[in-house]
Amino acid sequence: MIEGEVIKFYRTKAGLTQEELGKGICSSKHVGKIERGNTSYSSEIITLFSERLQIDIRKEIANFENLENKLHNWHTAIIKLRMKEVESLKKELEESPFINSPKYDVMYQLLLARYYLLKNDYKNTDTIIQFIQRNYKDLPPFERNLFLHVIGVYYLNNYNNSSTENHHKAIQTLKKIDINEYGNPEYYYHLAVAYGWADSKVMAYVYAEKALKYFKDTSNYLRAINAESIMLYQSSHDSHLDFKKLKQSYKNLIHDSETLNAPDKTGMLLNNFALEYFKRKDYEKAQKYYKAALQLEKKPSVIYLQRLNNYLKSCFEGKLMRKSALLSSAQKGLTIAEDLNNEHYQVLFTLLIYSIENKTKEYIKYIEKKAFPYFKSRNHTVLIKRYGKQLYDHYVKEKEFEKAVEMSNFLIDPVVKTYN
Numbered sequence: 001m002i003e004g005e006v007i008k009f010y011r012t013k014a015g016l017t018q019e020e021l022g023k024g025i026c027s028s029k030h031v032g033k034i035e036r037g038n039t040s041y042s043s044e045i046i047t048l049f050s051e052r053l054q055i056d057i058r059k060e061i062a063n064f065e066n067l068e069n070k071l072h073n074w075h076t077a078i079i080k081l082r083m084k085e086v087e088s089l090k091k092e093l094e095e096s097p098f099i100n101s102p103k104y105d106v107m108y109q110l111l112l113a114r115y116y117l118l119k120n121d122y123k124n125t126d127t128i129i130q131f132i133q134r135n136y137k138d139l140p141p142f143e144r145n146l147f148l149h150v151i152g153v154y155y156l157n158n159y160n161n162s163s164t165e166n167h168h169k170a171i172q173t174l175k176k177i178d179i180n181e182y183g184n185p186e187y188y189y190h191l192a193v194a195y196g197w198a199d200s201k202v203m204a205y206v207y208a209e210k211a212l213k214y215f216k217d218t219s220n221y222l223r224a225i226n227a228e229s230i231m232l233y234q235s236s237h238d239s240h241l242d243f244k245k246l247k248q249s250y251k252n253l254i255h256d257s258e259t260l261n262a263p264d265k266t267g268m269l270l271n272n273f274a275l276e277y278f279k280r281k282d283y284e285k286a287q288k289y290y291k292a293a294l295q296l297e298k299k300p301s302v303i304y305l306q307r308l309n310n311y312l313k314s315c316f317e318g319k320l321m322r323k324s325a326l327l328s329s330a331q332k333g334l335t336i337a338e339d340l341n342n343e344h345y346q347v348l349f350t351l352l353i354y355s356i357e358n359k360t361k362e363y364i365k366y367i368e369k370k371a372f373p374y375f376k377s378r379n380h381t382v383l384i385k386r387y388g389k390q391l392y393d394h395y396v397k398e399k400e401f402e403k404a405v406e407m408s409n410f411l412i413d414p415v416v417k418t419y420n
Contacts, residue, residue: 008035145182165379170194185214205234267296283318305345
């Protein structure tokens with residue numbers, strides 16, 4: 001009974017025992033049963049309790065019942081990335097005296113984890129995940145699926161602990177969600193991202209298409225851009241695709257994101273568009289769009305490092321920047337990676353610096369001793385193949401055939417061999 005939960009909350013807040021609250025009204029045993037909702041009671045008793053606790057019971061019950069609506073509204077705002085509304089509702093929920101009541105605490109904590117994921121605050125997200133795992137063994141259906149969603153997104157987005165293994169963990173976790181119990185198809189988008197990172201192009205496209213339908217049906221245009229960009233990126237691997245159509249599709253999406261005033265989406269699309277030119281060795285166009293993407297991410301961050309590395313690689317490959325300027329920018333990237341304690345980009349910028357300096361011996365040695373073992377440990381399939389191929393070519397050139405054969409066998413199925 002809601003009345004019992006409200007009475008218990010304000011009794012505890014007032015520092016009263018059940019006996020003190022019930023004195024002259026009913027026994028402490030009866031107070032306990034009322035608070036637990038295990039017995040019937042008269043409205044007169046609730047009125048007397050309310051007077052003793054100096055509360056307006058009807059008003060407090062209304063506040064208590066309204067919490068569920070506010071939590072669902074917060075969830076919707078998070079899904080739609082309406083950040084002003086997200087912050088406003090968070091503040092309102094924090095001011096509610098009942099937010100940590102047994103009825104709402106789990107849902108609140110899980111939505112708070114989703115909020116922290118939006119903010120890339122993985123430390124607080126991890127704390128909440130551990131708290132839920134430690135204290136709640138049997139979650140209600142909606143909360144159980146929301147918890148799986150939180151864990152899946154955590155595996156997917158934690159850039160400080162990013163690896164192909166984590167992307168597979170994200171897929172395994174998200175696939176456990178029961179859409180009939182959860183009712184939130186947004187997780188299709190996160191499955192699409194996870195499959196994309198795991199280099200499963202068909203599954204990435206399938207789930208992105210499902211997510212796009214949901215986002216369009218709910219007028220969630222910002223997230224629709226995300227879903228369309230995944231579909232576009234995955235379809236770009238089709239050798240029969242008309243590049244003119246691909247270019248126009250990217251330009252249309254970039255225009256839509258600019259119209260919606262979404263610089264993060266615009267930057268993502270510009271970065272992906274630049275990659276299409278880079279793959280086709282049109283380094284001048286690649287450099288142009290990578291630079292535009294980089295300018296939209298001014299703060300030192302993992303995304304900034306990604307775009308800076310891409311921009312400098314296109315400048316290096318296309319001979320579009322003086323060696324001294326390239327080296328200075330790459331050193332800057334390495335310093336930022338060190339400041340952020342990001343080993344992934346420390347490795348990539350070190351490799352880039354050796355390339356710029358034309359230190360072939362040091363470059364190969366660094367791949368062999370540091371970069372390749374690191375990518376293996378993180379199960380970065382794409383980078384394993386890229387730098388493994390370079391080592392293989394080096395071994396063949398130097399007639400180190402035993403090493404070449406070993407690398408060739410490994411590259412046939414790097415993910416399986418890394419897990420074994």
